[in-house]
Amino acid sequence: MIEQLIPFITASVLLTLAPGPDIIYVLIQSLGHGKKSGLITALGLASGILVHTTLIAFGVALIIKESPEVFNVIKGGGALYLFFLAYQSYKSEAFLQIPAGSTPKKKSVRLFVRGVIMNIINPKVIIFFLAFFPGFLWNKEEQVVCQFYILGGLFLTQAFMIFSMVALLAGSISSKIQQNKRLNTLFKWMQVLVYIGIGVFVLL
Helix, strand or coil: CHHHHHHHHHHHHHHHHCCCHHHHHHHHHHHHHCHHHHHHHHHHHHHHHHHHHHHHHHHHHHHHHHCHHHHHHHHHHHHHHHHHHHHHHHHCCCCCCCCCCCCCCCCHHHHHHHHHHHHHCCHHHHHHHHHHCHHHCCCCCCCHHHHHHHHHHHHHHHHHHHHHHHHHCHHHHHHHHHHCHHHHHHHHHHHHHHHHHHHHHHHC
16 A cells, blocks of 8 residues: 555645646736735645545446446556657646736635636646556555545645645746746656656556
């Protein structure tokens, strides 16, 4: 179990650290409306992970029970999807731009709900989780749903912690992202290598 959780947490942290739409949205809310707005947005985005975890947990658990061969196909397809994400990251621009100005201020409840919805309606998230999570199951014979919830809980926790740090350090992080092209190039290659590494891990 520990042998699976340590690389899972490591990969999760590296993936969350790589700049993307979620972190940019937290930055915008923090810069425009204060750290509290950023923290609430971070909580909403992280909470949406529970929905994806539930869908994957029960769906994949049923597949494992009914057809282990199909599960192996899912893992193979997941690895190929991760390689595709690595290729997309490689082809993308290294320098991320934070939009000028700020989004309209929303009440705390609306901020939280917006964060949850942003996560839930993103089809790439559930596809990514479907590719990412199955390779880290440590016992495919027992308590598969429970294992998925443990993985989902760990991913949620680290994502919320990182998003929260981004919200609290929004000013300095924003300036570094916009001014340091080498830093963004580093993030880009980190993303490429992590996707490839996870894909290889899933295949093996």
